[in-house]
Each structure stands twice: as C-alpha cells, then as structure tokens.
Amino acid sequence: MKVIKIYLLLYSLFLFSFQCFSQTDSIEVELIDAYCTREIPYTFKLSFYTSELCKSKVILENKYTYTISNEPNDFHKMDIDISKLDFDQKIVNFVIVTEDSAGNKFTSETFDFDLPFEPKIKSGSDLFTLCLFGTAIFLLPYPGYVSDGHKSYFSLTKEIPFISFRSKSLNYPSGYLSLEYTYIFNAEERNYLRAGYKKIIELPHTEYVSPGITLYTNFKTNQGISPEISVGLFTIKDTFTFYARYRYNIKLSSNGTNFSEITIGLYSGFFSLYLD
Numbered sequence: 001m002k003v004i005k006i007y008l009l010l011y012s013l014f015l016f017s018f019q020c021f022s023q024t025d026s027i028e029v030e031l032i033d034a035y036c037t038r039e040i041p042y043t044f045k046l047s048f049y050t051s052e053l054c055k056s057k058v059i060l061e062n063k064y065t066y067t068i069s070n071e072p073n074d075f076h077k078m079d080i081d082i083s084k085l086d087f088d089q090k091i092v093n094f095v096i097v098t099e100d101s102a103g104n105k106f107t108s109e110t111f112d113f114d115l116p117f118e119p120k121i122k123s124g125s126d127l128f129t130l131c132l133f134g135t136a137i138f139l140l141p142y143p144g145y146v147s148d149g150h151k152s153y154f155s156l157t158k159e160i161p162f163i164s165f166r167s168k169s170l171n172y173p174s175g176y177l178s179l180e181y182t183y184i185f186n187a188e189e190r191n192y193l194r195a196g197y198k199k200i201i202e203l204p205h206t207e208y209v210s211p212g213i214t215l216y217t218n219f220k221t222n223q224g225i226s227p228e229i230s231v232g233l234f235t236i237k238d239t240f241t242f243y244a245r246y247r248y249n250i251k252l253s254s255n256g257t258n259f260s261e262i263t264i265g266l267y268s269g270f271f272s273l274y275l276d
Contacts, residue, residue, distance in 0.1 A: 027054050027098040029108040038116040047077040055099040087119040142265030146184050148257050157182040157263050164272040173269055175199040189218040207232030207241050222256030224249055241267045
C-alpha cells in the first residue's frame with residue numbers, strides 16, 4: 001500500500017510540473033487576411049491562426065471591440081462592416097486579444113490595414129487642419145520656373161484633378177485627368193490652359209513617379225503638347241503629397257515657342273471623382 005501511495009504522489013507531482021512548464025507565456029497570432037473591401041458596404045475581413053486553442057476578439061483603434069470566437073479554437077475568422085465607423089486616418093490599427101482555457105488573456109502586437117476611402121475627421125483641431133490644407137490644395141497656385149532657352153520666368157500653376165481611376169492600391173489612383181491654368185510673369189504670352197492625363201506608379205523608396213501628357217493653349221499663338229514627369233516625394237497629413245515636376249512644352253503651331261517648366265506642388269485626389 002505504501003508503494004501505491006508513493007506512486008500516486010509522484011504521479012500527481014509529475015502532472016502538476018507538466019502543467020506548470022507547458023503553460024505558455026503568450027499565444028502566438030499568425031495573420032492570414034486583414035484587409036478592407038473596396039465595395040460598399042466596406043467590410044474588414046480578418047482571419048488568423050493561434051498557437052493553441054483559445055477564445056478571441058479584435059479591438060480597432062482602441063475603441064471598437066468585436067468578439068470573434070466565443071469557443072476555444074485555433075482558426076479564427078470574421079467579417080466586420082466598418083462603413084459607419086469613425087476613423088481619424090486611412091491606416092487603422094488593431095490588436096487581437098486571446099484567452100486560454102485557464103482564463104489568461106494575451107494581447108497581440110499591433111497590426112494595421114488601409115481604408116479604401118478618406119475617413120471623416122470629426123475632431124475640431126483635425127477638421128480645422130484639414131480645411132486649411134483643403135483650401136491650400138483647391139485655391140492656392142504652386143510656384144514654377146519657366147525657360148525658353150533664352151529667358152527665364154517665374155510662374156504660378158493651379159492643377160485640379162477632376163477624374164481619378166481606382167487602382168488595386170489604397171494609397172493612390174492608377175491615374176487621373178486634370179485641368180491646369182498657368183500664369184507666366186513678364187512673358188509675352190502669359191496665360192496657358194491645359195488638359196491631360198497623369199499615370200501614377202507607386203515606388204518602394206518614394207511615394208510615386210507620374211508620367212503624363214497634356215495639351216495646352218495660350219488662346220492666341222501657341223498651342224501644343226507637353227510630356228511631363230512628376231515625382232511624389234512625401235505625404236502631409238496622409239492626404240496630400242508634395243511633388244516636383246518637369247515638363248517640356250512642344251509647340252504645334254508655327255508661331256509658338258518650345259519651353260521647359262519645373263514646378264512644385266501638393267497633390268490630392270480628395271476632391272476628385274473616382275471611376276472604376
């Protein structure tokens with residue numbers, strides 16, 4: 001009997017030690033999908049594996065909480081309609097909270113996904129800042145340097161992207177149609193109107209490169225075509241992109257003059273009509 005009692009005691013100690021040493025410090029989360037659909041209603045699609053059976057929930061921007069798995073599971077999946085949720089930025093952060101069988105809760109690292117639409121900013125300071133930048137984008141012209149090979153001039157240009165074409169990327173459209181007005185100071189022909197198409201190609205080490213082509217007229221003696229190249233350098237408030245542009249204007253009329261332009265400005269598709 002003593003031998004049996006000793007065996008049972010050793011077995012119990014072994015089970016207790018196994019449970020103690022086998023308990024993990026955290027539950028690992030391996031994402032499968034975490035993205036938002038481009039169609040209305042905008043739906044956040046989330047799926048992931050966990051390193052052990054557990055319950056789970058997701059918290060968006062520290063204010064929206066959704067239960068994913070009420071029962072222990074190692075595969076978790078959920079679709080969340082976020083059309084009516086308020087976000088401050090296009091990049092939405094989220095964490096996954098898991099709970100093991102003992103009731104221990106673990107919080108994952110912070111993940112994120114991009115919104116396919118511009119969020120509606122409701123806080124007063126952010127709204128005021130957005131209005132200031134929106135005014136600058138929509139009303140203020142951008143400075144430029146103009147040279148015809150003999151003389152140099154200062155110019156102001158206002159570009160309005162009025163139609164944009166959606167792309168697979170959530171950051172920029174695939175391209176856009178624009179109208180431009182340029183005023184060249186001290187030149188013989190000072191007023192130029194343009195219409196053209198700009199292609200946007202996103203790059204890993206900068207925002208984008210944008211080749212384009214426009215038709216122009218000064219309403220009098222100079223009409224022509226203008227190939228151009230723009231480079232998006234950095235973003236401001238996740239809505240506006242500072243760019244630099246070079247354009248060469250080729251006359252198609254006998255009385256015109258070829259000339260070059262270098263301009264800087266802010267690009268935003270915020271006011272543009274988007275087409276698929």
